[in-house]
Every structure is written in C-alpha cells, then in structure tokens.
Amino acid sequence: MNMHEQFNFAIEVLGTISFSMSGSFAAMQKRLDPFGVLIIAFVTSVGGGTVRDLLLDIPVFWMHDLLTCALIILTSIFTMVFKSFEKNFRVTLFIFDSFGLGLFTIIGVQKGLHADIHPLICIGLGTITGCFGGIIRDILLNRIPLIFRKEIYATACIVGGSAFLLLTKFTTLSYTIIQIFTILLIVSIRTLAVKYHWQIPKFYGYENNSEM
Amino acid sequence: MNMHEQFNFAIEVLGTISFSMSGSFAAMQKRLDPFGVLIIAFVTSVGGGTVRDLLLDIPVFWMHDLLTCALIILTSIFTMVFKSFEKNFRVTLFIFDSFGLGLFTIIGVQKGLHADIHPLICIGLGTITGCFGGIIRDILLNRIPLIFRKEIYATACIVGGSAFLLLTKFTTLSYTIIQIFTILLIVSIRTLAVKYHWQIPKFYGYENNSEM
C-alpha cells in the first residue's frame, strides 16, 4: 500500500472502531444483552456503507472483509468489558465518532465519483454513508433518529462533501491534503456545533405541529 | 419522446414534486432544520422507487438522473420559502400526492412486467413503489407509519394495480387510456376514502391488544 492508501486504511479502521463503540454504548444504555449489543454495534458500523453499496450496485464492502467484522466484534466486546471507563471515554468517543463521520462521508463521495455518479448525487451518497448507520441504530433501539435530534450531523456531511468536490475541481492541492482538510472540516463543524449549540436557522416559522 | 413518453414524463415529474412537498411539510412540522427537511423530502420522493429497483436488481433510477434530484431540492426549498401559503396548498398537495401515488404505482407495475415478474408480484411492486417513500419518511420522523393510519392508501394501490393488469390483459384499450384510467381510479379511491372516511371492514373482531 502506498502512503495514501495507508492513510485511508488507518482512518477507516478508526472510523469503524468509533462507530462500533458508539453503537455498543447506545445498546448497553438500552439494556440489550451482549449479543444484542454486538448486533447494534455491527449495524451502526456497516449500515451507512451497506446502503451506499446497494445503491451503487457494487459488492457490499464487509461481505468479503473479515477485518471489518473482527474489528467490530473485538471493539464491541472491549467496550462492554471496559465500559466502567465510559465517563473518561465519552470525549474520546465523541472525537472518534466525528472522525468516523468525516472519513466515511469522504469515502462515500469518492466511491460515488469512482462509479461515475454526478457530483451533486455523490454528496448525497457521502451523507448516507456517514449518517445511515446511526439512523438505523436509533430506529432499532426505538430512539428518536439522530438526524432528528442533531441535524448539524447531516449538515456537516453535506458541507464537507461539497468542500471536497469544489477543492478537487478548482484547486491543485494534493488529494490527501484535500481529504485531510475536508475531514477536519466536518469534525470541526460538528464539534463546534455541539459545543456552542449551533442551529441552522429555521427561516420558516412552523407552529402547527398536528399530523397531516 | 413520443406522446406516450411525454405523458409518463409529465406525471412522473408531478409525482416527484408532490412527494417532495409532502415530505417537506411533514419534516417542517417536526421542526427539522432546512437540511433535515431536504433529506426527508428526498427520502419520501425516491424511497419507494429505490426499494423497487433494488428488488428488481436494476440500476436505482435516481443515481444517474440529476433531474429528479434537482426537482426534489428545488421543490423542497420552494416549499420551505412559501410554506406560509400552506393552508391554500393543502388541497392542491393532497391532489398532487394522490396523483403521485397513482402514477408511481402504475410505473412500479410496468417496471415489474418489463422485468418478466409474475403479475401478482407486480401488484406488490407497484404498491411498494407507491407507498414505501411515505413509510420510510414516517419511520425517520418517528410518526406512526402511514400504512397504519390510512390503510386505504395501500389498498388503493392494490386495487389500481389489479385493474391495470386486468384491463391490459382482457381489453383492447390503448395503453395510455388504461394508464390514465387506473391512475384516476387510484386517485378517486383515495380521495373518496378520505372524504367519506371509508374503511375496509375488519371481519375479524380482534379485541386483545396486548403484545404477543
């Protein structure tokens, strides 16, 4: 593997680990037993990429990738065993999760471009790759889906994906530089949004909350 | 495009617009921010067709169709900007949504027949195409899924799809005529069902509501 592949590989591993941890924590909070925790950790890690691969009609990435599966299982067991450290973990987890979101989003955009999908649609694919794992996790755990509690989550993917496309098209920066920059951009947007309670202004003042 | 293709194209555009509007309204009612609204509008519009294409293992229709994506984004923005008109819109929206349901159902049946699927299964594909977008929207928004509140929704698809198959098989009417008729049939069934609170009689008197 050249340096660029090693870079991708390293952060993909970190992303998988972090999503697996966030899934495990969420499942343990809902009192699932160890096997239930394992399943939720798995769905959270591979959900987004699976939907992306199905939409692109390319082989689902984890079907022939034992490493991903092993990583998820080991991380999930590790999380259950050491969960007592959770308080110390929480910040680390948030950082890992944000990096996972950033990397998975960019990977999604790249896979879309590689399959000759129009850039605008690739931004959607990146967002799906980054967000759907968490959405499926929340639906299975009967929680209000993520997208619905911290919308900045999806917004960060859309902004980061757009930045990635613009920089690759209009600048001569090296691919790896652009990747690092856009991943950090997504991480920063999300971190700052959570830290300072950012909200996208709702320019429509919808008061009627009755079901249509 | 010949006249028949133009006819399909025109109503497909109307259907996409209407589902995008209904998704946007539902998301705004749940106080999602603009990006969240956009995502829900997108899912509502393409959800049914996406599941259908995955089941048929044909390319997912919107992956190479920028027009659909652009239409959804513009409609969603338009809906957010002009939502103050919503009250005036509500009837128009209902009509559009019903037409979308009708057209998408028939398109689903047609795509199934075209892929040599047995007619009985094609009715299912038509129903999926018409209904799943709304079901996914409701699951993401944590609402009681549509299929569960106004069952006539799915029933209209099943009846319309069956009528389409019977008319194409046993009559000599032109394809476009049959299309128009079955679409109008679905629209009428749904409209009358909502207007007169039609219900399919539950011939089983299930009283025990405890979880199994």
Added chain:
Amino acid sequence: MNMHEQFNFAIEVLGTISFSMSGSFAAMQKRLDPFGVLIIAFVTSVGGGTVRDLLLDIPVFWMHDLLTCALIILTSIFTMVFKSFEKNFRVTLFIFDSFGLGLFTIIGVQKGLHADIHPLICIGLGTITGCFGGIIRDILLNRIPLIFRKEIYATACIVGGSAFLLLTKFTTLSYTIIQIFTILLIVSIRTLAVKYHWQIPKFYGYENNSEM
C-alpha cells in the same frame, strides 16, 4: 427433487406459513385492515431473506417464486378468517415460528457459504435471515423491535449457525442430520429460553439510561 431437497422444501414452506401467521396476528392486534394485515404478513415472511439476497447480490428469492407469495396470501387470509381459534393456535404458532427461525437461519448460512462468504460472516447472514423479518414487522407496527424484547431470539440464531459450521467442518455427519440437529438446537434454545425466562447475563452493570 431428492429426499434432501424435499426436506428443505417442506420446512421452508412451514417456515413461510408460520412467519406469515405471526405477522398476521401482530397486524390484527394493531387493528390494521385486511390489506394492511396482508402487507405485514408478507414483510414478516420475506423480510429477512430479502435483506440477505440484497447483501449477497443474488436475485431476491420471492421475485420469481409465486408459490411463496401465494402461500403467504392464503395463510394470511386463513389466519384472519379463523383467528377466533387463536388461543388454540398460540402454542402451535410459537412452535411453527421457532422452526421457521431455525430453518431460515440455516438456509441463510448455507446461501452465504454457497456464495463463498467467510463462515464468520455467514453466521451473521443466517441471523439476518432469521430475525430481520420480525424486526421490520415490529418497526412498521411501531412496536419495540423483537431483538430488543427477547434477545435470546438472535442469540439462538448465532449459536445454531455456529454449531452448523463446526459440525460440517469437524464431523463426518450427513448434511441432513446436521441440518435437523442445528434446527432443533435453535428451536430448543428459544423454547427453553421463553419457558424458563433465560437471559444472557449482562456482565456490564449499566445504570445510566439517559440518551447520549
């Protein structure tokens, strides 16, 4: 068909019937109308196998299999008409459902191995085949997903799938014998778990139930 195929065919039919019945009962409890019941029965029966086939990128099994669809429809109608017998049915239903779970799990593992998927991942495919139908049913009916109420459900699939792999690899027992044994193993685990309220010990004492 040779004897082994007939054996598979017979239990697959039983599994389809049983999942169709459990779906119909759940939908009737939620007061869906007949068409709604039919749709839920269908989703419960084919949901798991559909996700499995999409992941393996092989043709979705029921798209060209009218028998499955007819079986589901007839079973669902039968269940609605004769639901008054439900009390007498409940035990039969539980047994059928457990056998369906066992057979579908083993079929999932087999299809995975047949597609050259790593055994560890095949266990996951088996679990998905056995469990996802019920999960989707519960999500559509807005119930707390199965996996979350009786975790032994998924656990039984994982144990049974693992036993199937170990026995085929390390013993010389005939394929059919191993199949029958592992199916009975899954059925027994689930039955005993429900009868004696087995729980996998949660070795992590998670008390904080707040959303992250």
